[in-house]
Amino acid sequence: MEPHRPSDPVEGALPSPRVGLSRRRLIARFAAVGFAAPAIATILASRPDLVALAQDATPAATPDPLAALVQTYGKDPRLIPYGTTNFGTPLGLIDGLIVPNELFFVRNNGPVAEIDPAAYRLTVSGLVDTPLELTLADLQTMPNTTMVAFLECSGDSRSRYQPQAEGTQWGNTGIGNAEWVGTSLKHVMAMAGVQDGAIDIVCQGGDFEEMQRGLPVGMAYEDDVMVVWQMNGEPLPALHGGPVRLLVPRWGGIASTKWLTSLEVIDTQFAGPFNSESYVIIDENEFVVRPVEEWPVKSVITRPEPDAQLTAGPNTVMGFAWSGYGGITRVEVSTDGGATYADAPIVEEAGPRSWVRFEVAWDAPAGPAALRSRAYDESGLVQPDTVPWNAKGYLMNAVYE
Helix, strand or coil: CCCCCCCCCCCCCCCCCCCCCCHHHHHHHHHHCCCCHHHHHHHHHHCCHHHHHHHHCCCCCCCCHHHHHHHHHCCCCCCEEECCCEEECCHHHCCCCCCCHHHCCECCCCCCCCCCHHHCCEEEEECECCCEEECHHHHHCCCCEEEEEEEECCCCCHHHCCCCCCCCCCCCCCEEEEEEEEEEHHHHHHHHCECCCCCEEEEEECCCCCCEEEEEHHHHHCCCCEEEEEECCEECCHHHCCCCEEECCCECHHHCCCCEEEEEEECCCCCCHHHHCCCEEECCCCCEEEECCECCCEEEEEECCCCCCCCCEEEEEEEEEECCCCCEEEEEEECECCCCCEECCEEECCCCCCCEEEEEEEEECCCCCECEEEEEECCCCECCCCCCCCCCCCCCCCCCC
């Protein structure tokens, strides 16, 4: 089956053309607002008019990308824009475990794919006994699973790296927790019959042809890896990969392919750009250490917010903690910049794939205070004070003040 082609993006998602803009500068503008290199190549190949338009157009006012997002997709206007395609969640607005769809962060490597649920097809091919072409209705007849799980952009908190790492300078805002409904990927693969010698599954996104990410075949048999079509009680929104996306909880968000259109089982380790060039840990010596996989243990204080002006006396410190290596077992809070810590009770939880909410009473003194949180998970990991720098700024989980 031919892959779905990219749809027109949200109004304002493409950089506005300028008089005399060269192809090189047009590419630079796409990159500056968050489009991945393969997406840029696909867009320019399918839209050669953009270069001519950029050279000849009369300058026009750039639409407000957040306003377009609110109008088109019903998003909350309090989201934090990062360029024109990425929007973060202000965690101080979240009271419970679930981040509502309208406040859930948005991270796209290319244009939003608009796929009619009635026309949706998922193909399974390669090293399988029975190639498949499944409709949304076919998937929904398989055993259903409901799971609360966090989803975090691999570059979340990137702005905390010093020196500055390349990429969108996310604060602690590229993270959300939702209730997902779908079927375990293992049911799909069992129906197809994976053959001996399989190593990776190439997961194809419907936003652009090069949006492919390799998933180790063993992950397909993890109970929590799902093909999902529902988010927080609603059909999966197009902005978040609907009608169907892959969900690989615990791992960086790039593994959870949006607008999932095909799964190809191969007998080699997939070396596409989203496995070998982007979403890899590159150290200070420019060596590729490993691909981005599990998120390490992490926590953030969401209230009081940084630089908040508080009244001395009784206050409450609250926040969230999560880990890709296991459930959270303990959270501590420091009110003196890390000199001492005390336990912060976990007051809400929803299983090992979900974040937990912690909360502790605090008798705030007069004057400034430096608050920190530190989390522990069931695998024995402890949130560190510092983490090694990496060139692309992935997996920042250091204690935050």
